[in-house]
Amino acid sequence: MQLQVLGCSGGIGAGQRTTSLLLDDRILIDAGTGVGDLSFEALLNIDHVFLTHAHMDHIACLPMLLDTAFGSRAEPVTVHATQASIDVLRRHIFNWHIWPDFAAIPDSRNPFLRFAVMEQGDRVDIPGGHITALPALHTVPAVAYALHSDDGCIVFSGDTADHAPFWEAVNQIDDLSALIIETAFADQDADLARTALHFSPGALLNALGQMQHETDVWITHLKPADHALIMQQLHDDPAQGRRFARLQPGQRLDF
Ligand SMILES: [Zn+2]
Ligand SMILES: [Zn+2]
Known part of the structure; x- marks a missing residue:
């Protein structure tokens, strides 16, 4: 399988796109502004x-992805998320005020948007592998994902x-190929990171003591103002033998 980075920044601006990963051709993991770089044909390929x-x-790009593909795809698009996230999307996005309710058009029995509840621990089989939702801790209900192919696993x-x-x-994953983990804030904003339930470099370095794998660690979701500083603060820790690298837009990870 191949995971392509469409967006991995904590902000926008030229060259910066927010979180989205493309798994092979038909699956998006999150739908931030990176989705907007896909061609029309590539957008039509998205099933999940x-x-x-x-x-x-x-x-950010989920509503416009659906609007762009609507009428050009025979099959609906399935959005997998926790019940809490689905409730928020229904109430605050697909509510006919912010955006049409694609779960009700062209009609509610055959909608273009289908929701599939996926809670922590749930597994969905995909061609060539499966995806499992892992626990995460954020200011709103959130999950991480383990992306499993026949040859390895990437945790996001x-x-x-x-x-x-x-x-x-x-x-518990015995074939972990890579960990992609967020570090949104630099150490001088550690208090803000704690409040917003994000990582800062010091907090991540501490937390990684719990990980038993030697796997390389890819850093994502860095605030644009502090990209270089965050990576410097991760590399500066002399006790760490780990290799850190900043995830890059356009990057492809095979696993
Ligand atoms: Zn975010
Ligand atoms: Zn968030």
Whole structure:
């Protein structure tokens, strides 16, 4: 399988796109502004969207993806998310005020948008593998995802602060290929990171003590103003033997 990074920034601006990953050709993991770079043909290929949570930077392009593909696809698009996230999307986005309710058009028996509830621990089989929702800790209900192919597994944290059940779940994966984890704020904003339930470098370095794998760690969701500083603060810790790298838009991870 191949995971392509469409967006991995904590903000926008030239060259910056918010969280979205494309798994092979038909599955999106989150639907931030990175989705907007896909061609029309590539947008029509999207059958499934797995959402970590309903914050704007992770769903921004979902409404417009549906609007763009509507009428050009025979099959509906399925959005997998927790019941809490689905409730928020229904109430606040697909409510005919912000955007049409694609779960009711062209009619509610054959809608273009289908929701599928996926809670922590749930597994969905996909061609060539499966996806499992893992525990995460954020200001709204959120999950991480383990993306399993026949040859390995990539864990994507979504937005989270330190959360023991997340690490316990990661440690149970015996073929982990890579960990993609957020570090939204630099250390001088550690208080803000704690309040917003995001990682800062010091908090991540502490938390990684719970991970038993030697796997490389890819950093995502960095605030644009502090990209370089966040990576410097991660690399500066002399006790760490881990390799950190900043996830890059356009990057492809094979696993
Ligand atoms: Zn969030
Ligand atoms: Zn976010």
